[in-house]
Amino acid sequence: MYMSRLYAPTLKEDPAEAELASHRLLLRAGMIRKEAAGLYTYLPLAIRSLNKIEAIVRDEMDAFGAQELLTPIMVDAALWEQSGRIGAYGPELMRFKDRHERDFVLGPTHEETLTDLVRNELRSYKQLPVNLYQIQDKFRDEIRPRFGLMRGREFIMKDGYSFNATQESLQETYDDMKRAYANICARCGLKALPVVADSGQIGGDTSVEYMALADAGEASLVYCDACGFAADDEAASTQVAVTEGPGDGTLQKVSTPGMGTIEAVSKFFGFPENGTRKSLALIAEDGTPVVCIVPGDHELNDCKAEHLFGEYHLMTEEELEENHLHKGFIGPVNLPEGIRLVCDESLKSSTKWACGANEVDYHYTGACPGRDFEVDEWADLVTVVAGDPCPHCGKPLAGARGIEVSQVFQLGTKYSAAMGATFMDEDGKEKPLLMGCYGVGVSRTLAAVVEQHNDEHGIIWPVSVAPYEVAVVPLDVNDDLVWPAAKAVVDGLAAEGIEVVVDDRKERAGVKFADNDLMGFPYQLVFGKRAVKGGACELKVRATGERSEVSLDEVVAKVAELVRSQRA
Numbered sequence: 105m106y107m108s109r110l111y112a113p114t115l116k117e118d119p120a121e122a123e124l125a126s127h128r129l130l131l132r133a134g135m136i137r138k139e140a141a142g143l144y145t146y147l148p149l150a151i152r153s154l155n156k157i158e159a160i161v162r163d164e165m166d167a168f169g170a171q172e173l174l175t176p177i178m179v180d181a182a183l184w185e186q187s188g189r190i191g192a193y194g195p196e197l198m199r200f201k202d203r204h205e206r207d208f209v210l211g212p213t214h215e216e217t218l219t220d221l222v223r224n225e226l227r228s229y230k231q232l233p234v235n236l237y238q239i240q241d242k243f244r245d246e247i248r249p250r251f252g253l254m255r256g257r258e259f260i261m262k263d264g265y266s267f268n269a270t271q272e273s274l275q276e277t278y279d280d281m282k283r284a285y286a287n288i289c290a291r292c293g294l295k296a297l298p299v300v301a302d303s304g305q306i307g308g309d310t311s312v313e314y315m316a317l318a319d320a321g322e323a324s325l326v327y328c329d330a331c332g333f334a335a336d337d338e339a340a341s342t343q344v345a346v347t348e349g350p351g352d353g354t355l356q357k358v359s360t361p362g363m364g365t366i367e368a369v370s371k372f373f374g375f376p377e378n379g380t381r382k383s384l385a386l387i388a389e390d391g392t393p394v395v396c397i398v399p400g401d402h403e404l405n406d407c408k409a410e411h412l413f414g415e416y417h418l419m420t421e422e423e424l425e426e427n428h429l430h431k432g433f434i435g436p437v438n439l440p441e442g443i444r445l446v447c448d449e450s451l452k453s454s455t456k457w458a459c460g461a462n463e464v465d466y467h468y469t470g471a472c473p474g475r476d477f478e479v480d481e482w483a484d485l486v487t488v489v490a491g492d493p494c495p496h497c498g499k500p501l502a503g504a505r506g507i508e509v510s511q512v513f514q515l516g517t518k519y520s521a522a523m524g525a526t527f528m529d530e531d532g533k534e535k536p537l538l539m540g541c542y543g544v545g546v547s548r549t550l551a552a553v554v555e556q557h558n559d560e561h562g563i564i565w566p567v568s569v570a571p572y573e574v575a576v577v578p579l580d581v582n583d584d585l586v587w588p589a590a591k592a593v594v595d596g597l598a599a600e601g602i603e604v605v606v607d608d609r610k611e612r613a614g615v616k617f618a619d620n621d622l623m624g625f626p627y628q629l630v631f632g633k634r635a636v637k638g639g640a641c642e643l644k645v646r647a648t649g650e651r652s653e654v655s656l657d658e659v660v661a662k663v664a665e666l667v668r669s670q671r672a
């Protein structure tokens with residue numbers, strides 16, 4: 105491809121609307137253009153990278169026995185009525201009517217379509233398992249479309265659905281898909297972690313999200329380098345390591361005038377915040393007043409609290425007063441009648457609590473559960489933070505942010521039961537099909553790759569998903585030495601099956617370097633007059649910035665070898 109013909113309008117300035125590196129660089133490198141909120145046109149360079157991501161996805165799906173099909177994007181709303189999702193999905197679902205006033209939706213995901221497809225065709229256990237997938241545009245009227253391709257309203261997804269006769273068979277397909285998804289991330293050059301999104305009753309996971317690590321990610325994670333455990337910090341459980349409070353173990357009331365924060369109390373006692381106990385007063389959904397106690401350096405986790413107390417809220421000033429509680433000085437000892445005391449499990453074996461005394465300007469030290477107060481319930485209450493012990497191996501967890509690029513899910517009989525998709529089992533009984541669903545955000549993956557691979561000059565494509573593998577950059581295209589030398593190398597690389605773009609533009613060297621760096625081609629071959637006279641060109645590795653002279657005789661073989669070794 106000649107750069108002079110390439111439709112890739114680059115931008116010199118950072119677009120004001122782009123917060124994320126991927127959004128900014130995909131716009132600047134002339135790869136995407138915004139049509140409207142959450143709607144983007146993929147320009148030729150982006151299509152090339154997307155095609156490569158899709159090829160990797162197809163390769164992995166096919167390797168694990170899945171078969172590609174393609175369903176309509178328009179879905180009869182009646183199917184969504186049957187599954188019961190039409191109401192539940194809410195305003196993200198794009199709906200419209202055809203000319204006969206029949207209701208349709210634009211598929212945000214296709215469980216209904218696939219269940220409908222197979223319910224009349226898969227009738228016997230002998231036909232199972234079947235795993236079907238497609239790659240197509242999906243539509244979600246996101247409340248806040250943003251970050252370019254990360255959260256679009258129309259985006260490319262690979263969605264797959266398996267139909268199995270037994271739980272063992274579903275587990276097998278599900279485990280295969282997990283392997284495929286890990287491979288897809290690795291082959292696209294993504295550093296990603298499988299994060300358990302949901303645990304099943306038998307202890308195993310029933311849903312895993314693949315999180316590409318990136319500071320700009322919307323998800324907050326903890327993970328363990330030692331054993332590979334990873335979880336969303338909202339969902340993770342851990343036994344927080346707690347230090348004991350000050351004192352000799354007897355209950356002591358201490359005057360702490362004006363010290364209504366953990367920070368002040370911890371400073372006053374000369375003790376780490378972890379050695380103090382944080383008390384939070386709330387009203388549960390059923391109206392019960394509750395005091396929760398957690399280690400001083402941790403926060404009450406909203407999800408976990410909702411699990412325990414329903415739609416709760418923290419007590420207002422008036423509610424505190426009604427319950428005879430004093431903000432900043434709440435604690436477990438002498439808790440007013442009728443208040444339920446729920447404490448974090450990690451505090452169970454701690455016997456010297458430094459905590460509020462339920463009296464303004466006083467704290468206790470040495471408060472001991474069972475002796476000085478009774479706990480109504482021990483529960484997992486806190487949000488896990490970096491440094492907490494791994495729930496599997498006990499080593500300290502690290503914190504990170506992530507972009508969800510894909511997800512695998514065991515659906516069980518949710519859709520098949522609702523939509524009457526049954527099969528005849530070996531024992532002659534009619535049973536609902538067991539289902540799994542498996543999604544890869546293809547366009548989001550493209551953005552995630554850029555998010556992980558860039559510098560101040562632009563994108564740094566991994567070879568596996570680069571729009572072109574090599575850029576040949578003749579500095580003076582009119583020179584009768586430079587141009588023929590460059591052209592010979594281009595032809596040589598093309599003959600080796602290497603994807604080359606030739607910067608044939610009559611631009612200054614600086615402009616060419618900047619654009620090629622911005623577009624992020626992994627290898628750049630620069631042809632200057634002096635080098636060519638000496639029988640050489642310069643090889644620049646985009647990722648490292650490393651430059652070296654390579655003789656014109658050897659450059660084709662050398663670069664072809666480098667590229668091939670890094671293809672997915």
Ligand code: ATP
Pocket residue numbers: 213244246253254255256257259260261508509510511543544545546547548549
């Ligand atoms: P999120 O929590 O980010 O909204 P989701 O859980 O709703 O995603 P799924 O229904 O699991 O997403 O869809 C499968 C994959 O499709 C996701 O892992 C993600 O990579 C991609 N995806 C989902 N929503 C969008 C979107 N609005 N824009 C781009 N990609 C998306």
Ligand code: MG
Pocket residue numbers: 313508511
């Ligand atoms: Mg998801």
